[in-house]
Amino acid sequence: MNLKNKVILITGAGSGLGKALALVAGQAGAKVICAGRRKDKIQQIAEEVTQAGGVGLAVEMDVTDLKSVEKGLKQAEKMGPIEILFNNAGIITGLKAVQDLPIEEWDKIMATNVRGPYLLIRAILPGMIQRGFGRIVNISAPIKHLPKASAYCASKCALDSLTKAVGYELKGVDIIINAVEPPFLDTEMHTGGKKPEEVVAQVMELATLEAGSQCGRIVKIA
């Protein structure tokens, strides 16, 4: 599938994998809504998307906050209806044994990594269904049972379940939702591992699947 003029929303587009996805989409001539909380970061990426040959738009959005999501999506309307959604924003904080993990930290991780994707899907999916087309890629992670990362692991397991359940709900329409497990990446979140640029093509592939492709999968990238 050609990405030219496709309207793509990427959460957490200001750094790491989200930034790499935005730039690849820009090079392909897509209209890229770069969402995130730090205005300077998303503004910079949106400009780079436009310089690369696409159209970039920076939209401030805190994915944990319904009002912020709604406000951001309203601003994004000028790009046209969203056809591709990357639920990429994520955090891994509070690396502690579960009994030492503050409740607030648990809530923040779950809110970012699970509630965020849910709020975005809930808001964007009805339009996709109405227009009969959509691709949704949830960025999961390969770590699902790591000591001292219980909240992160639980959040990514929940994201996988959300992906599968919604996948079953989408039988019979040309809307494809999948999750992807990238390997360790050298980003703001984690030091060491592959560069986001090394895996971005494989992640982008899930957004360009042809009609009838498998839905509700959790795809591992080595």
Ligand SMILES: NC(=O)c1ccc[n+]([C@@H]2O[C@H](COP(=O)([O-])OP(=O)(O)OC[C@H]3O[C@@H](n4cnc5c(N)ncnc54)[C@H](OP(=O)(O)O)[C@@H]3O)[C@@H](O)[C@H]2O)c1
């Ligand atoms: N790094 C790894 O080893 C690795 C491996 C597998 C999977 N992943 C997953 O890959 C995704 C991208 O992570 P990354 O490695 O590229 O890390 P990153 O550079 O830290 O990117 C995460 C992005 O999410 C944004 N974000 C965080 N909380 C947000 C919120 N409440 N609302 C909106 N945006 C928010 C951040 O921007 P602002 O702070 O400006 O909002 C940031 O740009 C995550 O879902 C992560 O779990 C990472």
